[in-house]
Amino acid sequence: MAEKLAQYIASGRNLFVITEPGSQNIVAPLLQPLGIQTSDSVITEESRDYAPDFILARFADSAGTIAPRLSGYKADKGVVSMVGTSAISFKDTAGFHTVPLLVSKNNQAPGGGGAT
Numbered sequence: 036m037a038e039k040l041a042q043y044i045a046s047g048r049n050l051f052v053i054t055e056p057g058s059q060n061i062v063a064p065l066l067q068p069l070g071i072q073t074s075d076s077v078i079t080e081e082s083r084d085y086a087p088d089f090i091l092a093r094f095a096d097s098a099g100t101i102a103p104r105l106s107g108y109k110a111d112k113g114v115v116s117m118v119g120t121s122a123i124s125f126k127d128t129a130g131f132h133t134v135p136l137l138v139s140k141n142n143q144a145p146g147g148g149g150a151t
Contacts, residue, residue, distance in 0.1 A: 040065055044131065051136075056121040070128030074121045080140050088119050092137040100134055 044050055054062055054073045062073060079087040091114040099106030115137055125133040 041068065044069070052123065054121055054123060056119060058121075066123075068128075069131050070126040070133065072124050074123070076121065078120055078122050078139050086118075090117050090120060090139050091115075092117060092120075092139050095135040095138045097134050098136050101136060105136070 040050075050069070052062075052066065052071060056075070056077050059073045059075060066073065077088050078090055080090045081087070082089070085091075093112065093114055094105055094109040096109070098109055122139075125135075127133055
C-alpha cells in the first residue's frame with residue numbers, strides 16, 4: 036500500500052490527509068516519508084460553551100493555495116467544527132510540499148492538510 040501511495044504522489048497528484056486520535060500506528064508508516072507526524076493527544080481548547088475536545092478550527096492562511104474558494108472562507112472567518120481531533124505536524128521533505136488547511140485557536144494543525 037505504501038508503495039502505491041508513493042507512486043501516486045510521485046506522479047504529481049495531491050494527497051489530502053485526515054487523521055483521528057488512535058490512528059497513529061496505522062498511518063505513521065504512510066505519512067513519515069512525507070514528513071508528516073500525527074500526535075497521540077487530542078487537541079483541546081478552552082470554551083465556556085463547549086466541551087474541551089470540541090474545536091472550532093479556522094482556515095489557515097495558506098488554504099487558498101489548495102483551492103481559491105477557500106480564501107473566501109478564510110476572509111469570512113469561516114470555521115470547521117471538530118470533536119476529538121488529533122494534531123499533525125509536518126515539514127517539507129523528500130520533494131513534497133505541505134500546505135496546511137485548518138488551524139486551531141492555539142495554532143495546532145488539526146488532522147487535515149494537503150501534500151503535493
